[in-house]
Amino acid sequence: MQVTPSFRSFGSFRAACAALLLSLPTVAARAQEDAPPDTAVLELRESTVHASPRPMEARTESRLEGARLERRLGRSLGEALTGLEGVALLQSGPTIAKPEIHGLQGNRIQILNNGVKLEGQQWGSEHAPEVDPFLAGSMTVVKGAAGVRYGPEALGGVVLVTPRPLRASPGSDGEWHALATTAGYGGATSLRYDVAPASAPGLALRVQGTVRRLGDQAAPGHNLMNTGLAEQNGSAAAGYGRGDFHVEAFYSRFHTELGILRAAHIGNLADLEAALGRGEPEETGPFRYAIDRPRQDVTHDLFKLHGGFDGGAGHVDVTYSFQNNDRAEYDKDGPLNDSLAALNRPELRFTIYTHQAATVFERAARNGFSGQYGLAATVQGNESHGRTFVPNFMNFGGGAFALERWNGARWGAEAGVRYDHRLLQVYRNRGGEVVRTDFRDGGPSGALGGLYRVDSSEVRLNLTSAWRPPSANELYSNGLHHGAAAVEYGDTTLAPEDAYSASLSYTRRGTRLREVETEAFATYIRDYIGLIPDQPPTLTIRGAFPTFRYRETDALLYGLDLRAVWAAAAWLDAGTRGSLLWTSDRRSGAGLLFSPAHRWENSLTAHASAWRALSALFVTARVQTVFQQGNPAANDYAPPPPGYSLWAAETGFTWRSPAGPLDVELQGRNLFDQAYRDYTNRFRYYADDPGREIAVRVKLAFGAAN
Amino acid sequence: MSFKNFLLPVVALGFFACNVSDPHEHNEEELITTVRLVYTDTANASNADTVVFRDADGPGGAAPTAHDTLRLAAGKTYRVSLSLLNESDPLDVEDITTEVEEEGVDHQVFYAASGVNLTMVYADQDANGLPLGLRTLQTAGAASSGTLTVTLKHQPGLKTAGGTVSTGETDVEIAFQAVIQ
Numbered sequence: 097m098q099v100t101p102s103f104r105s106f107g108s109f110r111a112a113c114a115a116l117l118l119s120l121p122t123v124a125a126r127a128q129e130d131a132p133p134d135t136a137v138l139e140l141r142e143s144t145v146h147a148s149p150r151p152m153e154a155r156t157e158s159r160l161e162g163a164r165l166e167r168r169l170g171r172s173l174g175e176a177l178t179g180l181e182g183v184a185l186l187q188s189g190p191t192i193a194k195p196e197i198h199g200l201q202g203n204r205i206q207i208l209n210n211g212v213k214l215e216g217q218q219w220g221s222e223h224a225p226e227v228d229p230f231l232a233g234s235m236t237v238v239k240g241a242a243g244v245r246y247g248p249e250a251l252g253g254v255v256l257v258t259p260r261p262l263r264a265s266p267g268s269d270g271e272w273h274a275l276a277t278t279a280g281y282g283g284a285t286s287l288r289y290d291v292a293p294a295s296a297p298g299l300a301l302r303v304q305g306t307v308r309r310l311g312d313q314a315a316p317g318h319n320l321m322n323t324g325l326a327e328q329n330g331s332a333a334a335g336y337g338r339g340d341f342h343v344e345a346f347y348s349r350f351h352t353e354l355g356i357l358r359a360a361h362i363g364n365l366a367d368l369e370a371a372l373g374r375g376e377p378e379e380t381g382p383f384r385y386a387i388d389r390p391r392q393d394v395t396h397d398l399f400k401l402h403g404g405f406d407g408g409a410g411h412v413d414v415t416y417s418f419q420n421n422d423r424a425e426y427d428k429d430g431p432l433n434d435s436l437a438a439l440n441r442p443e444l445r446f447t448i449y450t451h452q453a454a455t456v457f458e459r460a461a462r463n464g465f466s467g468q469y470g471l472a473a474t475v476q477g478n479e480s481h482g483r484t485f486v487p488n489f490m491n492f493g494g495g496a497f498a499l500e501r502w503n504g505a506r507w508g509a510e511a512g513v514r515y516d517h518r519l520l521q522v523y524r525n526r527g528g529e530v531v532r533t534d535f536r537d538g539g540p541s542g543a544l545g546g547l548y549r550v551d552s553s554e555v556r557l558n559l560t561s562a563w564r565p566p567s568a569n570e571l572y573s574n575g576l577h578h579g580a581a582a583v584e585y586g587d588t589t590l591a592p593e594d595a596y597s598a599s600l601s602y603t604r605r606g607t608r609l610r611e612v613e614t615e616a617f618a619t620y621i622r623d624y625i626g627l628i629p630d631q632p633p634t635l636t637i638r639g640a641f642p643t644f645r646y647r648e649t650d651a652l653l654y655g656l657d658l659r660a661v662w663a664a665a666a667w668l669d670a671g672t673r674g675s676l677l678w679t680s681d682r683r684s685g686a687g688l689l690f691s692p693a694h695r696w697e698n699s700l701t702a703h704a705s706a707w708r709a710l711s712a713l714f715v716t717a718r719v720q721t722v723f724q725q726g727n728p729a730a731n732d733y734a735p736p737p738p739g740y741s742l743w744a745a746e747t748g749f750t751w752r753s754p755a756g757p758l759d760v761e762l763q764g765r766n767l768f769d770q771a772y773r774d775y776t777n778r779f780r781y782y783a784d785d786p787g788r789e790i791a792v793r794v795k796l797a798f799g800a801a802n
Numbered sequence: 803m804s805f806k807n808f809l810l811p812v813v814a815l816g817f818f819a820c821n822v823s824d825p826h827e828h829n830e831e832e833l834i835t836t837v838r839l840v841y842t843d844t845a846n847a848s849n850a851d852t853v854v855f856r857d858a859d860g861p862g863g864a865a866p867t868a869h870d871t872l873r874l875a876a877g878k879t880y881r882v883s884l885s886l887l888n889e890s891d892p893l894d895v896e897d898i899t900t901e902v903e904e905e906g907v908d909h910q911v912f913y914a915a916s917g918v919n920l921t922m923v924y925a926d927q928d929a930n931g932l933p934l935g936l937r938t939l940q941t942a943g944a945a946s947s948g949t950l951t952v953t954l955k956h957q958p959g960l961k962t963a964g965g966t967v968s969t970g971e972t973d974v975e976i977a978f979q980a981v982i983q
Contacts, residue, residue: 361971362971362972363955363971363972363973363975364972366967366968366972366975367968367971370968378960378969378970379960429956429958429971431832432832432898432901432902432904433832433898433901434901434904477822479821479822479825480825487825488825490823523822523823523825524825530823530824530825532823574862574863575862575863576860576862584862634861635857635865635869636857636861636866637834637835637836637837637855637857637860637866637975637976638972638974638975639972639975639976639977
């Protein structure tokens with residue numbers, strides 16, 4: 097396989113894999129979805145600069161980049177990702193959003209930030225990923241089990257957040273983004289600056305920073321008390337390349353302080369029932385920027401060193417990374433004792449650090465055959481303070497994989513295997529004595545794929561497997577889950593989960609029916625670890641709480657994702673996209689916890705390539721319909737909320753300003769101020785989702801293109 | 803977080819090393835583990851009953867170690883005082899009752915009898931003159947049995963004369979078996 101020097105990208109080998117798809121003609125169309133053709137063409141030109149001809153992967157990926165990505169910037173990572181079919185949000189009010197891929201989230205999907213597996217407290221449904229979306233040049237989602245390339249925990253899918261490559265040519269460039277919104281009367285701004293000094297050939301530098309600040313959001317008719325957030329992110333990168341060799345260093349810090357809807361912290365089951373009967377929270381309060389209890393304060397640091405070498409036999413990549421995640425959670429009420437209250441300590445605090453090392457060798461293609469072989473190792477330490485929810489632990493992991501590919505003129509195939517081993521050492525204090533318990537798990541992952549392409553169509557079939565060892569919270573939870581009104585118990589005898597996925601996808605591009613992308617999928621998870629209701633209720637000083645235990649069952653998830661763009665006229669595009677998903681616990685027949693309901697979106701976009709000094713003008717109207725969840729999880733406190741339809745509109749243009757191209761966009765969401773609650777918003781028991789939002793987004797690109 | 807902290811250099815990361823292998827004991831800062839009600843006959847101080855609910859390790863974990871039944875004499879009126887304790891460390895028992903009393907304007911205790919013939923009036927007030935419920939007068943009627951549910955509500959900014967047991971957030975809710983003989 098020939099890897100061109102342009103592959104000397106900012107990201108790791110994973111970034112390269114993601115960049116691969118760019119070389120395919122389908123992707124040219126893919127960038128267009130809602131974007132007017134002008135911008136899409138512009139992006140394509142930009143993209144091809146760093147795309148190199150490489151063998152095709154059989155794996156199906158969905159990708160968000162260029163204008164489609166930029167229009168979603170300024171909000172959370174999860175929200176940006178909902179631009180892809182099959183991705184939904186698991187929310188805890190307006191400030192906390194986690195991406196769900198085909199109904200799975202948390203420990204079952206792996207997020208890679210710049211090639212590094214993001215390691216925080218991802219098990220928590222109210223723990224949002226610590227990633228600045230403005231870092232991304234592209235976001236890619238791999239749906240279904242992807243254990244071979246990404247190891248355990250890539251059981252339900254993978255999110256790749258990939259920065260654009262550092263400069264390959266001397267010069268400087270940058271981007272400024274800003275979003276101002278009425279949802280919280282605040283916004284976000286981000287600046288990136290890249291430079292490659294002519295005096296030091298091969299050297300490239302980048303600095304980037306983002307600030308987000310929002311006050312309380314509002315549901316139709318009332319304020320959502322304490323739903324503001326303040327986020328500050330920064331990153332710096334340096335790369336050096338000479339001949340066949342390159343190195344990069346990257347550091348980023350993510351810091352967020354976020355308010356949690358006051359009404360969502362409740363004392364006991366009777367409080368929850370009172371909240372359900374209320375319709376509107378007991379406390380709404382006036383709009384404020386202040387972030388009070390209950391709140392979270394999270395800092396995530398990531399440092400990465402990466403080196404690569406291109407030889408005749410292939411390409412070698414080596415990556416080392418270090419992450420530290422510090423999460424503090426403050427309850428609604430501090431201690432009654434004045435001196436304790438004055439300390440204002442979090443009731444719950446976790447610090448987790450992670451070292452990762454990985455190396456990948458990509459064998460050069462010969463006679464259509466190519467291959468990838470890799471090794472990965474992880475060392476992780478977790479420490480808890482305050483209320484004990486998850487114990488202290490050390491986690492040691494190691495894995496090796498091999499992936500072989502064959503590419504013919506029309507047919508392609510790939511096969512891969514991987515083995516991982518994990519040692520989890522849990523430390524607990526039992527009456528002053530420290531007790532260590534070891535858990536050893538190992539397991540294989542596999543992948544088998546085929547693709548067939550003819551003219552402008554492609555068919556891909558993938559059969560994959562992945563496994564996941566039980567996490568510390570599933571083994572050891574023991575106590576009241578505040579805000580969930582449940583007492584949760586772990587089980588130290590849990591076995592790992594094994595997932596098997598099958599997917600069949602079809603993509604086609606054309607002139608009139610510009611683009612069709614569809615994927616049918618099914619995942620079966622053996623020994624799926626779920627929170628299963630148990631009897632009797634647990635008696636506490638706050639009354640009786642429902643009891644839940646982490647238990648094994650078997651899970652089946654299947655569905656269909658579809659996207660199509662039809663050019664109704666030279667100036668008018670009609671788009672449709674939807675995700676259908678069915679999930680079930682095979683032993684009880686009930687749905688899985690937090691499974692998103694079916695959803696469908698239709699849009700119309702009118703566009704013009706130029707008008708006076710403006711270019712890439714467009715106006716889009718869209719309506720998204722979310723259906724009622726037909727198969728809810730067992731023992732929910734409230735029935736699934738009814739379905740709803742939300743209208744949105746966007747309009748924008750590009751102005752060739754003296755400083756560089758300036759994109760201006762006006763966005764309107766939930767235009768008719770519809771009151772609704774979403775099934776996968778954990779705060780649907782307490783309050784409506786936010787109402788109408790009007791936002792203005794600008795982007796200025798300056799400097800000489802790379 | 804200050805701007806200075808935000809700019810903490812990368813090298814500092816290496817020193818974040820924590821004490822994973824030496825976990826602290828359960829150290830929730832403020833836990834109500836015990837509710838104690840002392841009933842004293844207004845006519846005869848030697849006629850008294852004390853009922854206790856105790857769950858020393860907090861919600862979850864080990865089951866509560868005490869959950870007494872209240873036994874009162876028919877036709878008597880009792881002076882009742884409520885105490886809230888943190889007994890998670892037997893060597894350092896904390897009385898949280900005074901903290902609740904100090905923040906009386908944000909708290910109220912509710913007593914609800916079901917099946918048992920028991921009526922109550924508040925015998926204390928917060929700084930705003932609204933009932934608090936740490937001290938009450940309770941009168942036992944005819945012989946009967948049922949439950950008495952004691953609920954401490956935290957009602958920051960929500961406490962009014964018309965407040966009910968469903969106003970605010972629940973800090974304590976215990977149903978005691980109650981018998982009037």
